Amino acid sequence: MLLLTCPHCGIDADETELSPGGEAHLTRHGPGATDEDVEAYLFLRDNPRGVHLERWRHANGCGKWFVAARCTVTLEVFGTYPAQTARPPQHVLDAIEAKRPGATRKLPVMEGAR
Ligand SMILES: [Zn+2]
Numbered sequence: 387m388l389l390l391t392c393p394h395c396g397i398d399a400d401e402t403e404l405s406p407g408g409e410a411h412l413t414r415h416g417p418g419a420t421d422e423d424v425e426a427y428l429f430l431r432d433n434p435r436g437v438h439l440e441r442w443r444h445a446n447g448c449g450k451w452f453v454a455a456r457c458t459v460t461l462e463v464f465g466t467y468p469a470q471t472a473r474p475p476q477h478v479l480d481a482i483e484a485k486r487p488g489a490t491r492k493l494p495v496m497e498g499a500r
Pocket of ligand 1: 392393394395397444447448449
């Protein structure tokens with residue numbers, strides 16, 4: 387069972403209380419975007435075997451969106467943070483690096499950040 391801590395209300399919620407929202411930190415393009423940019427936003431998603439940043443909604447709780455950093459293989463959760471955050475907070479990155487050295491460099495949101 388997947389158990390995530392909602393960063394808004396602090397409750398440890400199991401997956402029956404949550405709604406998945408797919409990959410986090412997608413780049414939205416405005417007017418003038420290329421067809422390839424729009425296609426990537428609408429259809430192209432990473433499906434990694436390992437650390438993944440995912441959007442979740444505490445649907446049967448506070449109703450707010452957040453991001454969970456977790457391993458898709460082991461379901462290990464490295465941390466959660468509000469969905470309005472532009473990039474993973476340092477404590478989440480540190481938790482990932484402590485258990486999966488080098489994994490943060492592979493996160494799409496971190497491209498060009500290091
Ligand atoms: Zn909540």
